[in-house]
Amino acid sequence: MVKVALDALGGDFAPDVVIEGAVNAVNKNENLHVVLCGPEAEVKAKLEKLGYTGKGISVVDAPDPVAMDEHPVEVLKKKPHSGLVTCVALQKKGMVDASVSAGNSGAMMASCLMLLGRTTDKFSRPPIGCVIPTADRPIILVDAGANVDERAATLVDFAIAGSAFAETYFGYENPKVGLLNMGEEEHKGPAVLQEAHQLLKAAPVNFIGNIEGETLIEGVADVVVTSGFTGNVVLKMLEGFYELHKKMFGVIDTPNGRRFDEMWDYRMTGGALLLGLNGTGIIAHGRSDALAIEKAVEVAAKYAEKGVSKNVNERLLAIKDDSSEAK
Amino acid sequence: MVKVALDALGGDFAPDVVIEGAVNAVNKNENLHVVLCGPEAEVKAKLEKLGYTGKGISVVDAPDPVAMDEHPVEVLKKKPHSGLVTCVALQKKGMVDASVSAGNSGAMMASCLMLLGRTTDKFSRPPIGCVIPTADRPIILVDAGANVDERAATLVDFAIAGSAFAETYFGYENPKVGLLNMGEEEHKGPAVLQEAHQLLKAAPVNFIGNIEGETLIEGVADVVVTSGFTGNVVLKMLEGFYELHKKMFGVIDTPNGRRFDEMWDYRMTGGALLLGLNGTGIIAHGRSDALAIEKAVEVAAKYAEKGVSKNVNERLLAIKDDSSEAK
Structure with a gap:
């Protein structure tokens, strides 16, 4: 029970x-x-x-x-x-x-x-881990809106927490972690993301590099790591797309239509987990x-x-402070 | 000619x-x-x-x-x-x-x-002004990906440039300018956006306050002001959503389907303007x-x-340096 x-x-x-x-x-x-x-x-x-x-x-x-x-x-x-x-x-x-x-x-x-x-004093506020839809399968977005102005090391901790979430909840093995950025190249984007990119390369996650808005929707990553600010924009845009689609096209009763409703209707996700x-x-x-x-x-x-929270916490606690907190 | x-x-x-x-x-x-x-x-x-x-x-x-x-x-x-x-x-x-x-x-x-x-040394790189679709009508997004780590005053200049763009190109009168953020309240979001919010209230634009990912898609603003980083994420998500829709549902031959294709197919936009x-x-x-x-x-x-560029430039040059450059 x-x-x-x-x-x-x-x-x-x-x-x-x-x-x-x-x-x-x-x-x-x-x-x-x-x-x-x-x-x-x-x-x-x-x-x-x-x-x-x-x-x-x-x-x-x-x-x-x-x-x-x-x-x-x-x-x-x-x-x-x-x-x-x-x-x-x-x-x-x-x-x-x-x-x-x-x-x-x-x-x-x-x-x-x-x-x-x-569990850890790494986060000023517990990041929100949220299941989001893609063209392919549901994935995890961290942070969906709890934090702002994060340091690069904090984004690494988001990645670790998100990986444990995706693994424990979906059973995704060695989940692919993407850093949401404005270009695939590692020198692209805001300074904090360039720094996070380097830290993520050395972090205990399966970092696949930067992803962009379009590849996020395609589903190339199992875990999308981003600032709470951008994560919130992403989450609300996904909701906005669904609403727009519903308004313009209603219920589309085809296998794809049902699949879209099942995955993109944000009511089906139910709620986001504080990590x-x-x-x-x-x-x-x-x-x-x-x-x-x-x-x-x-x-x-x-x-x-x-035991999602338990697994997330074990993973966060396993990291030596000097590896993720190092600037 | x-x-x-x-x-x-x-x-x-x-x-x-x-x-x-x-x-x-x-x-x-x-x-x-x-x-x-x-x-x-x-x-x-x-x-x-x-x-x-x-x-x-x-x-x-x-x-x-x-x-x-x-x-x-x-x-x-x-x-x-x-x-x-x-x-x-x-x-x-x-x-x-x-x-x-x-x-x-x-x-x-x-x-x-x-x-x-x-025209002005306000921008380190010319911001990209891009026509984007909404549920209601096309609007202007500034910056769609040229700049990163902008100061608050730079976001105000994006707003001024975007307003002139929307007015001149679409004929939108007194275009509504929204600041993309993670909440409607003025104290929400990253520090630079909180500061930009205050500067925008005093700026010579029709500032309607913060907008979020969902209201962006609904079309509550005529001009969306955001960092080049977030703007790029937004732009590519809009493209990703169109691609997803096309892949899942193909061409939907109804008035709404044709309207969606006309507005959301990013090929129709053609190109973005350097401001x-x-x-x-x-x-x-x-x-x-x-x-x-x-x-x-x-x-x-x-x-x-x-004369979009000309109008944008006139508007940018009309601002006293101390009003928008003030920190």
Whole structure:
């Protein structure tokens, strides 16, 4: 049995879609238990309305709402009884295996960082590892938007964490790591990327060199390493493409159409994993609907079952500080 | 009559597709004259083979080939009789209105910079202004890949140049300028973007704030301002998405399908304009086929006719140095 704590009030369409997503997830997965953290009476009433049978879901009372723009540290201090903080606190106490919120992502990150703790002080903030689609297969993007203005050595740590993620989750052997840049040649791009390119050549990853926006989409790499800033732009462009396609062409009912929907519909990805934490913290999309929440819960359970965070942490800790921190 | 000089040996499939593109362009545009710069005998033989009638095309002998990886400054020094350098030199002499090459883009940029000269010393390299598709209409991206590690003030100058481009070329009134970032809030993103955000609020452009990868594709801005590094990633992702779509779904023969092809097929854009130069220098795609070359020549003629470079330069020169250069 895998237990996933879910912030019932997190997300633009909470709590309705969150509760619906949780019910769908447990109905489809016998081995899954969801702990809904939110205002108990409200959550239970909605569960009843959805015909919830009492199997696979429990509720922990956490009545405080968290606004999307509330300051992360303030949330931690003043809202210990929010669904967001509670779902992380339950993991800290060993009562669940993973925590998911589609709410205030900065607050979720801060809660995971402060309550679960970081494995390494290499990252100022836990980088976001995100499954993204390509023309060929899903791959891992690190960092999808937690950090900015990273040093070259930090990008190397992203590569190590991303490799362990791709290996553990997808089973990709010796995953190919590409550095997102503006040209294939090693002397191309911003100074920090030129430096990172040299460091990556010596790093314990299967570095295949620089990749570009087009080869990223083609799927030449299994892991794309980039600054949180660029990673966020990439992630949101991928979402934008999908939305554009959907708007212009609707559902295309061919094998390729179904494959495109399955891989490019970002609701199917469910949520992104915070890397370098002593635990499994998942940030789901703020605009999540019931399907996205269902997938986020499923993915959280898989991350926990496969020990993705544990493997990422072992890999990060195995590096001697002087090799990756050297400037 | 607009005269466009074209590097006959520039591009992965030169000279065949270049010459074919030139013939198609002049056949479709009575008001256009193309000066093909390349090895005279070879070019003339190919023109004859294509049934060229003697109208609209002249040939200037420029026999030196330029390799794609040749050092830009070396090309200028050692290959004055290349098609690339010759097509820029002709513009310097006032014999043509615009110069186009699909060859070594670094060498094209260096040739334009050294021979035509820069209007302003604000840019270390002339930023690339590129027409890109959105869900709604074509917009301008600056910089699409010439510069790296820009200061905040340089991004402001990109905004000014891009605004003049969008206004002059598309006729967009008071074009909306968005700064590509990882969040809408002004305190989000890398330090240089936070600083640029503040400078843009005071700049003589219609600044609408930060935009993100998804809103870029939706088309909320008429001009997207970003570092040459990110701009290059964005541009290549747009190309990658088009290729993916084409590969998965082929030609979709509906009004939306035709509209998508017209706007998203990057061959239709033809070429990108170097901004801040005393002249019209166009970099076409290295992989250009005949259609892409035809469009590049047409677009070059339009840029020259509409005085895009002239308007961009006037706008750049109108800013007091202390306003945009202030740190």
